[in-house]
Amino acid sequence: MKTKIGYKQLLKEAEKNITTLEVEEALALFKEGKAKFMDLRDIREIERDGYISGSFHCPRGMLEFWVDQESPYHKPIFSEPHYFVFYCAGGWRSALATQTAQMMGLSPVAHIRGGFRAWREKECPIDGYKQK
Structure with missing residues (x-):
């Protein structure tokens, strides 16, 4: 059975209706203390890779x-x-979560393009990572 709509189309549609922040924009909000960062990743990802300093863990399945x-x-x-800023590992779960939260009336809400991976690549503040 072929699906009528796949994840790529879901993401494309979500991106049309949500606010997507570049890492630099999210970092500015972070530094100004103007947003609450919401970590949607699985606990194993957080334990392995760390998390954005001060973020709140909200597993995607419980949103x-x-x-x-x-x-x-x-x-x-x-x-x-x-101002809720969602993030996941790469920005897919957070895009869909942002759309869902917005549809449920949560506002303002956005997500980080590229997710935690992009945040970390830009050497932004993280906690909980223990380099091996």
């Missing part, structure tokens, strides 16, 4: 449940007045 105030799993951080 909808944590954002929705009517959910028994709602996290209060999503009711606070933040």
